[in-house]
Amino acid sequence: MDFITYLEQRLHEPLPGLRAHRQFVPAIPDAAKRLAAPPDGARQSAVLVPLIEMAGILPSIMLTLRSEHLRNHKGQISFPGGRVDDGEEIIDAALRELDEEVGIAPDDVVVLGTLSPLYIPPSNSAVTPVVGRVHIPEHYRLSEAEVQEVFLLHLSDLIDPANVAEEPWTLYGQSVNVPHWKVHPAAPLWGATAMILNELIFIAREYMDIITDERQ
Secondary structure (H helix, E strand, O other), X not given: OOHHHHHHHHOOOOOOOHHHHHXXXXXXXXXXXXXXXXXXXXXXXXXXXXXXXXXXXXXXXXXXXXXXXXXXXXXXXXXXXXXXXXXOXXXXXXXHXXXXXXXXXXXXXXXXXXXXXXXXXXXXXXXXXXXXXXXXXXOOOOOOOOEEEEEEEEHHHOOOHHHOEEEEEEEOOXXXXXXXXXXXXXXXXXXXXXXXXXXXXXXXXXXXXXXXXXXX
């Protein structure tokens, strides 16, 4: 069984959820809020986690570097995504945002399922990550208002826990230790995006353990 097939099945079973998320929560006093259920009135949002099959056992992940002109999370690494419009389904919202931000049409995505929802207190957003297999387009059509750059990361480069860095940053007026990956010269990969990605990495580790056992 290849990883994409395993993942599609795994997304319809109980997921790692908090076990994966808590490893990337900054050590701030209200950290527990970032692992709590979203409150009534939280804004519903969706992101698309794009998987691209390349050489190797595990796929690559498509990420964006957000524009410096955005009000929230400017200049940060993220998945394509945004608010779920009234009357819109979560999966449709994730596909729409992928198309709007990087120019990959919904017809070019095979939706595999969803990861665990995540609450983001600063933007009061309840985010559902939608996982999809996509093909690299010949040309990206970036929304310059939202996206500076698109880049790919191979899951195999992140699966080793030793690759996670943890350093003191100044957040909310205080020095706190922040777990992150150093994957881009302009920005670290941290926060909600890292929490979402870490759940996918948990599943990738499960898969690698399975195929290792089968080969022994």
